[in-house]
Amino acid sequence: QKEVEQNSGPLSVPEGAIASLNCTYSDRGSQSFFWYRQYSGKSPELIMSIYSNGDKEDGRFTAQLNKASQYVSLLIRDSQPSDSATYLCAVNGNNFNKFYFGSGTKLNVKP
Amino acid sequence: SAVISQKPSRDICQRGTSLTIQCQVDSQVTMMFWYRQQPGQSLTLIATANQGSEATYESGFVIDKFPISRPNLTFSTLTVSNMSPEDSSIYLCSVAGTTYEQYFGPGTRLTVT
Numbered sequence: 001q002k003e004v005e006q007n008s009g010p011l012s013v014p015e016g017a018i019a020s021l022n023c024t025y026s027d028r029g030s031q032s033f034f035w036y037r038q039y040s041g042k043s044p045e046l047i048m049s050i051y052s053n054g055d056k057e058d059g060r061f062t063a064q065l066n067k068a069s070q071y072v073s074l075l076i077r078d079s080q081p082s083d084s085a086t087y088l089c090a091v092n093g094n095n096f097n098k099f100y101f102g103s104g105t106k107l108n109v110k111p
Numbered sequence: 112s113a114v115i116s117q118k119p120s121r122d123i124c125q126r127g128t129s130l131t132i133q134c135q136v137d138s139q140v141t142m143m144f145w146y147r148q149q150p151g152q153s154l155t156l157i158a159t160a161n162q163g164s165e166a167t168y169e170s171g172f173v174i175d176k177f178p179i180s181r182p183n184l185t186f187s188t189l190t191v192s193n194m195s196p197e198d199s200s201i202y203l204c205s206v207a208g209t210t211y212e213q214y215f216g217p218g219t220r221l222t223v224t
Contacts, residue, residue, distance in 0.1 A: 031211075032210075034211075034212065034213070043203055043215040044154070044215050045215070046112070046212055088154070090213070092211045099156065099211075099213065101154045101156075102153065103153040104153050
């Protein structure tokens, strides 16, 4: 079992819709959770971090964490074509020097 | 967030040679990481390089092949030794602070012929 699992996609949504990206993790002791966006040919950039159960909103982005279900999600409201990228879920394991990345979900936002 | 630079940005190397990649950060950071990313794949952690201690390598990566230096809190190097075509990849350094948010350098694209 992989430490972090994501649906590889591609996930296609029309412009203006809500994109929902999901991630599950296996280490129940994980403390920190992150979403990164990676455009083709570029390095990952941090979008959101979340550390406690519930929702965290930042502009059009909302991260949701459910530690009991070992589940993290990212909602992108009013999706734009510029949001088209691969989204990586990352988890900081019980050992704080350990980071695990999912394989990424490719998002296509169609004009 | 930290500003991170990597040198070189890309290189084409011959089989059997070595390449040293530099990672420079504009502020002092405790944790630095080296990743490899094959085209279309996710990130694979090579090693964690914290200043003042030996680098910690992940399974499948060894110090003889990927020696790492971390002489201070703003700089690290990764050497890819005795290269083969299978080492062709993008190599990324990243840094993290007390929040464990990681910030990545622009990457080094390595092609081994």
